[in-house]
Amino acid sequence: MTEMLSAAALAQAVHAGRLSPVDVAERCAEAIRAREDEVRAFASLDLPALVAAAGAPELAATPLAGLPVGVKDILDTVDFPTERGSKLFAGHRPTTDAAIVRMAARAGGLIAGKLVTTEFAFMQPSVTRNPRRLTHSPGGSSAGSAAAVAAGMLPITLGTQTGGSIIRPASFCGVTGYKPSFKLLPVLGLKPFAWSLDTIGLFGAHVADVAFAAGALTGRDFSLDEDHPAPRIAVVKTARAHLAAADAHAALDAAAAAAGKAGARVTALDLPDAIEAADEATVAVQGYEASLAFADEWDRHRDALSPTLATYLEGAAAITPERYDAARRTARRARHALADLFAEYDALLTFSVAGEAPEGFATTGSPAFNRLWTLTGGPCLNVTGLTGATGLPIGVQLLGRFGRDRELMQVGRFLERAITAA
Amino acid sequence: MTEMLSAAALAQAVHAGRLSPVDVAERCAEAIRAREDEVRAFASLDLPALVAAAGAPELAATPLAGLPVGVKDILDTVDFPTERGSKLFAGHRPTTDAAIVRMAARAGGLIAGKLVTTEFAFMQPSVTRNPRRLTHSPGGSSAGSAAAVAAGMLPITLGTQTGGSIIRPASFCGVTGYKPSFKLLPVLGLKPFAWSLDTIGLFGAHVADVAFAAGALTGRDFSLDEDHPAPRIAVVKTARAHLAAADAHAALDAAAAAAGKAGARVTALDLPDAIEAADEATVAVQGYEASLAFADEWDRHRDALSPTLATYLEGAAAITPERYDAARRTARRARHALADLFAEYDALLTFSVAGEAPEGFATTGSPAFNRLWTLTGGPCLNVTGLTGATGLPIGVQLLGRFGRDRELMQVGRFLERAITAA
Numbered sequence: 001m002t003e004m005l006s007a008a009a010l011a012q013a014v015h016a017g018r019l020s021p022v023d024v025a026e027r028c029a030e031a032i033r034a035r036e037d038e039v040r041a042f043a044s045l046d047l048p049a050l051v052a053a054a055g056a057p058e059l060a061a062t063p064l065a066g067l068p069v070g071v072k073d074i075l076d077t078v079d080f081p082t083e084r085g086s087k088l089f090a091g092h093r094p095t096t097d098a099a100i101v102r103m104a105a106r107a108g109g110l111i112a113g114k115l116v117t118t119e120f121a122f123m124q125p126s127v128t129r130n131p132r133r134l135t136h137s138p139g140g141s142s143a144g145s146a147a148a149v150a151a152g153m154l155p156i157t158l159g160t161q162t163g164g165s166i167i168r169p170a171s172f173c174g175v176t177g178y179k180p181s182f183k184l185l186p187v188l189g190l191k192p193f194a195w196s197l198d199t200i201g202l203f204g205a206h207v208a209d210v211a212f213a214a215g216a217l218t219g220r221d222f223s224l225d226e227d228h229p230a231p232r233i234a235v236v237k238t239a240r241a242h243l244a245a246a247d248a249h250a251a252l253d254a255a256a257a258a259a260g261k262a263g264a265r266v267t268a269l270d271l272p273d274a275i276e277a278a279d280e281a282t283v284a285v286q287g288y289e290a291s292l293a294f295a296d297e298w299d300r301h302r303d304a305l306s307p308t309l310a311t312y313l314e315g316a317a318a319i320t321p322e323r324y325d326a327a328r329r330t331a332r333r334a335r336h337a338l339a340d341l342f343a344e345y346d347a348l349l350t351f352s353v354a355g356e357a358p359e360g361f362a363t364t365g366s367p368a369f370n371r372l373w374t375l376t377g378g379p380c381l382n383v384t385g386l387t388g389a390t391g392l393p394i395g396v397q398l399l400g401r402f403g404r405d406r407e408l409m410q411v412g413r414f415l416e417r418a419i420t421a422a
Numbered sequence: 423m424t425e426m427l428s429a430a431a432l433a434q435a436v437h438a439g440r441l442s443p444v445d446v447a448e449r450c451a452e453a454i455r456a457r458e459d460e461v462r463a464f465a466s467l468d469l470p471a472l473v474a475a476a477g478a479p480e481l482a483a484t485p486l487a488g489l490p491v492g493v494k495d496i497l498d499t500v501d502f503p504t505e506r507g508s509k510l511f512a513g514h515r516p517t518t519d520a521a522i523v524r525m526a527a528r529a530g531g532l533i534a535g536k537l538v539t540t541e542f543a544f545m546q547p548s549v550t551r552n553p554r555r556l557t558h559s560p561g562g563s564s565a566g567s568a569a570a571v572a573a574g575m576l577p578i579t580l581g582t583q584t585g586g587s588i589i590r591p592a593s594f595c596g597v598t599g600y601k602p603s604f605k606l607l608p609v610l611g612l613k614p615f616a617w618s619l620d621t622i623g624l625f626g627a628h629v630a631d632v633a634f635a636a637g638a639l640t641g642r643d644f645s646l647d648e649d650h651p652a653p654r655i656a657v658v659k660t661a662r663a664h665l666a667a668a669d670a671h672a673a674l675d676a677a678a679a680a681a682g683k684a685g686a687r688v689t690a691l692d693l694p695d696a697i698e699a700a701d702e703a704t705v706a707v708q709g710y711e712a713s714l715a716f717a718d719e720w721d722r723h724r725d726a727l728s729p730t731l732a733t734y735l736e737g738a739a740a741i742t743p744e745r746y747d748a749a750r751r752t753a754r755r756a757r758h759a760l761a762d763l764f765a766e767y768d769a770l771l772t773f774s775v776a777g778e779a780p781e782g783f784a785t786t787g788s789p790a791f792n793r794l795w796t797l798t799g800g801p802c803l804n805v806t807g808l809t810g811a812t813g814l815p816i817g818v819q820l821l822g823r824f825g826r827d828r829e830l831m832q833v834g835r836f837l838e839r840a841i842t843a844a
Contacts, residue, residue, distance in 0.1 A: 096719070099714045099718075102718055106717070186711070186715070187617070195605070195609070220743045289608070293608070295524035295525065296518040296519045300500075321640060321641050321642045322642075325825075403747075
């Protein structure tokens with residue numbers, strides 16, 4: 001069994017002098033040596049360099065306290081190859097770090113290595129396995145980022161979400177996944193898939209851990225109040241509720257009941273049509289943008305793309321600018337309608353995924369419960385603590401108001417504690 | 423004296439069979455051989471390859487009709503070095519074309535070469551000279567893009583604007599510059615400076631030429647109606663009017679008078695405070711984002727940056743996330759207030775620049791009349807036809823409603839004709 005590493009607790013221990021950054025790096029290295037062969041979370045890794053870097057004298061006083069940070073291999077790094085899950089970029093060495101990688105380094109994080117992404121962060125399954133049950137998918141596209149945290153190998157990892165690539169693997173692997181408000185974390189140095197959707201986010205053990213990491217990385221206030229008032233939560237099952245398995249419904253109902261028992265005001269809510277309409281709009285937005293984001297690969301290197309991606313791009317090429325522009329207008333209306341809801345609710349609660357992680361590696365699962373929230377752009381959080389029919393994790397998803405990420409973390413911690421207590 | 427090349431007229435001649443793409447390429451090559459030594463618009467160039475490529479049989483039937491397109495050297499190209507105006511990227515060869523470069527190629531444009539940018543599209547002057555008077559600055563940062571059109575060397579060029587880097591050089595060089603609605607042209611493969619501001623745009627001889635190019639590049643309808651009704655125009659001198667020289671005021675007044683004489687309803691308008699407040703907000707937005715966009719260069723290669731850029735980045739590093747977030751909120755309020763104005767007006771008319779091109783090469787001029795409109799994100803157009811105290815061009819700037827770029831082109835052609843007729 002795996003014990004996850006708490007970023008917040010480790011940083012606190014380093015700041016207090018109870019642990020050194022070298023102690024933390026060695027603990028990670030030990031877990032990686034124990035589990036990486038079977039989990040396959042890393043695309044590249046240099047454990048001796050990590051432990052050596054942890055010896056730098058000033059690290060313990062930094063915001064990230066020298067904690068090892070794993071980086072999804074869709075983000076550019078100078079010190080590690082950046083292969084983007086594609087043979088087209090085998091051995092590729094960028095000239096420049098992604099901005100978020102520099103932010104992590106400036107905050108005192110140590111880049112531990114690159115984590116497996118599906119090909120260009122799309123749907124073709126990767127080599128990574130689910131640490132909770134090795135015969136099952138970890139989800140995608142941030143497969144390695146979720147798995148490395150779930151396996152206790154790293155306390156903080158960076159992932160990205162264009163459809164459901166943070167919340168889905170977080171749910172499957174039983175870790176906390178945080179998709180911030182659109183553009184809170186800069187995407188410079190991310191290989192784009194769809195520029196209106198691509199969002200960098202974080203994985204950690206629990207809500208306090210991603211809140212700690214978000215605060216340390218961005219320099220913003222993500223501190224959580226101990227006496228935060230019980231939130232007002234709207235449970236939104238959405239027009240896609242029929243796609244969720246019975247155990248996903250049970251998990252969502254259990255989370256809502258636990259929140260209510262802990263004092264939250266919990267209300268069932270049907271989403272306005274203006275919001276539901278934007279789910280379908282994601283298809284045109286993502287497809288049109290992907291067909292331009294991969295124009296070079298499509299025009300010059302089509303044979304090097306997986307059939308999964310090539311088939312997708314072929315269909316996407318038929319999306320007209322008119323259809324795209326109409327989809328963007330639909331998205332804008334949905335964002336306004338969603339903002340209105342937050343006058344009455346502190347957070348929405350919905351499915352993270354349709355069920356437990358799929359058995360085998362034929363699929364990374366469906367983003368059906370994620371893509372609408374990526375397009376509308378507010379913060380999303382996968383909250384852990386519940387399990388499905390076969391005992392694998394099933395998370396529930398909290399949605400916050402655009403730009404109010406810290407407030408969502410408050411609700412997230414409330415819900416996490418409520419689930420644990422229930 | 424220089425005659426500019428009309429993209430719309432050349433494409434029409436090719437589509438009608440009166441000219442071949444090879445004829446057009448040879449005409450460009452001849453102009454480039456005649457003027458490039460003194461203008462210095464190109465960062466890289468391969469005229470034999472251009473003429474050879476123009477011989478491909480299917481080109482004449484494409485939307486861009488095989489017209490040569492010049493690309494600002496801040497955009498990635500596989501076939502030409504991409505040096506970004508910085509010695510840090512001397513000889514750099516990207517693995518992938520920028521999306522807009524692929525769009526141009528897919529539409530049947532021939533990439534003629536790379537055009538000089540200031541260092542990373544910032545303020546340090548480049549080697550390019552103003553084709554209208556070689557002792558004067560062409561402006562920046564899209565120096566080569568404006569100069570190549572002004573010198574009659576190319577019919578269409580791509581530039582970028584983060585502060586005023588399209589409208590300013592267009593005005594100084596006497597060409598039509600078009601900064602589209604934010605993200606109309608995808609920025610993938612652009613070296614970022616500030617991701618909320620960086621905008622790709624076009625230069626051409628006249629309004630019909632950039633409208634033609636925008637339509638051909640994007641597949642959207644940019645056709646201009648011959649019988650478009652006379653527009654409602656608000657003249658906004660802004661709180662920075664005192665920065666404009668007497669001849670810039672005279673040009674703006676002359677443009678307004680010409681529009682009125684041609685039948686437009688012309689009204690003087692003081693901008694609401696909510697809009698004016700966003701001018702100062704550009705400082706924090708640009709600076710905060712630049713300090714992350716150049717994090718790698720700053721952390722690793724500081725000595726290779728110009729003093730102009732290094733000093734700027736040093737100051738920018740002090741901008742807190744709180745100040746940045748507040749500036750973004752100010753920008754959002756300004757965008758809403760600006761949208762409200764377009765209920766009553768079809769376009770706003772304001773200064774493009776503070777005056778004629780500066781003599782010498784110590785400065786590229788000021789973006790004081792541009793940065794607010796880059797941040798608010800609607801389409802901007804530099805309209806030609808007027809001159810300043812010493813006979814150099816002074817453009818005027820039209821501002822349109824976000825997403826209504828074609829409508830702005832209609833007003834632009836109306837104004838251009840009105841100025842010519844007056």
